[in-house]
Amino acid sequence: MSSGWKNSGLMKSSKSKLWFLLAPALVFLILPLYGMFAAVRSSINGNQGLTFTYYVQLFQSERFLSSIAFSVRTSLVATVIAIIIGLIITRLFHTYLDKTTPRLSVWLPMLFPHFVWGYLVILLLAETGLIAQIFLVVGWIDGTGQFPVLTRDPYGLGIIITYVWKEIPFVILMLLPIYSSIPTSYYDLVKTLGGRSWEQFRTVEWPHIQPVLIETFLILFSFTLTAYEVPALLGTTFPEMISVLSYQWFYGGILEERPLAFASMVFVSIVILTLTLAGYFYMNRRRMRAMRGRL
Numbered sequence: 001m002s003s004g005w006k007n008s009g010l011m012k013s014s015k016s017k018l019w020f021l022l023a024p025a026l027v028f029l030i031l032p033l034y035g036m037f038a039a040v041r042s043s044i045n046g047n048q049g050l051t052f053t054y055y056v057q058l059f060q061s062e063r064f065l066s067s068i069a070f071s072v073r074t075s076l077v078a079t080v081i082a083i084i085i086g087l088i089i090t091r092l093f094h095t096y097l098d099k100t101t102p103r104l105s106v107w108l109p110m111l112f113p114h115f116v117w118g119y120l121v122i123l124l125l126a127e128t129g130l131i132a133q134i135f136l137v138v139g140w141i142d143g144t145g146q147f148p149v150l151t152r153d154p155y156g157l158g159i160i161i162t163y164v165w166k167e168i169p170f171v172i173l174m175l176l177p178i179y180s181s182i183p184t185s186y187y188d189l190v191k192t193l194g195g196r197s198w199e200q201f202r203t204v205e206w207p208h209i210q211p212v213l214i215e216t217f218l219i220l221f222s223f224t225l226t227a228y229e230v231p232a233l234l235g236t237t238f239p240e241m242i243s244v245l246s247y248q249w250f251y252g253g254i255l256e257e258r259p260l261a262f263a264s265m266v267f268v269s270i271v272i273l274t275l276t277l278a279g280y281f282y283m284n285r286r287r288m289r290a291m292r293g294r295l
Contacts, residue, residue, distance in 0.1 A: 036269065043263040054259040055267070063238070063245065064264060070239035074156035075224035078163035079217055085164065086171025087213070091205070094179035097172070109169045117166045118233040121158055125150040151234050158234035159241070163224050174216045178208050211286075214279045222272045242268055 043054055058064050089106075090097070097103050109117070124130050132147040141147055151158035186204045195203065231241035240248075242264060249261035 036266075039262045039266050039269075043259055043266050045259075054263040058260055058263050058267065061260075064242075064260075066239040067242050067245045068264075068267075070156065071225055071242040074159055074241065075221050077156075078160040078167070078224050079220040081160070082164045082167040082220060083171050083213060083216060086168045087175060087209070089168070090172050090175040090179055091201070094176055097176055098180055103176070106172055107169050109166060110173070113229075114162065114166055114227065115229040115233060118158075118162050118230045121162045121165070121234065122151050125158065125161065127151075152236055154236055154239070156235065156241075159231055162230050162234060163220075167220050167224075170220070171216055174212050175209060178212055179205070182208055211283050214283060218272075218276055218279050221275070225272070226268060 044050055044052060046053055093102075097106060122129065126132070127144045127147050127149065129151075132141070132144045135141045135147060136144060149157075150161065182204060187200055190200045190203060225241075226243055228241075228243040228247060231244050232247075235241055235244060246261040246264045249257040249264070
């Protein structure tokens with residue numbers, strides 16, 4: 001009897017401690033949750049009460065459909081390229097990056113805000129930028145007009161270059177601890193069985209890095225899809241990234257377009273939430289299969 005009371009007391013104490021530890025996170029989430037609630041309410045609140053008219057207008061808008069397609073394509077390309085380059089650098093140099101000085105030098109770009117890298121891309125790659133001037137001086141082009149358009153272009157090249165440049169250190173930051181924790185005996189075993197570099201990656205590295213790659217992809221894709229400063233600096237007037245379009249709808253001076261801004265951001269949030277849940281259930285399923293010895 002006394003043991004039951006003791007166990008019950010311990011369970012209550014553990015639950016109280018859990019809620020105490022979660023309190024800072026819950027307080028931190030109050031503001032974004034309220035913002036999300038206010039956005040959903042504004043997007044479905046019409047003159048006659050509840051309505052989905054703004055969502056219907058949204059998906060009938062060619063400007064919105066072009067913007068969302070451009071945003072998804074640009075974010076996807078920038079994220080995939082950053083992950084591939086970051087993975088290659090980490091895989092080739094992880095033993096060297098374990099040392100303090102090389103590791104800090106790789107992570108140094110993360111200290112600077114994204115708009116700083118956006119300005120650097122303009123200074124270097126604009127038609128009147130530094131590289132164009134060098135090409136002109138050495139005679140490779142006759143005028144700056146012959147230099148390819150890499151900033152404020154309709155394909156989002158300047159935006160992609162900026163995010164790839166900025167996010168590669170983040171990919172290395174996520175992958176480096178994983179590569180440092182893989183025992184070298186695993187590689188030796190694959191070599192003993194005749195496996196080459198691809199077999200080492202597939203059988204030793206991939207099971208370890210796959211969950212981290214999924215998490216990194218979700219973080220980078222979500223951030224790039226919703227970021228504003230770089231697309232506003234390097235993007236064109238059409239098609240614009242969805243964040244720029246929503247900003248213009250909200251601050252454009254036309255009150256009828258403000259609900260469209262809320263509806264577009266709610267739609268993007270639903271897309272990100274769906275991807276996150278899909279990634280979570282996929283990793284959770286793999287974790288359960290691994291625990292049962294089916295992987």
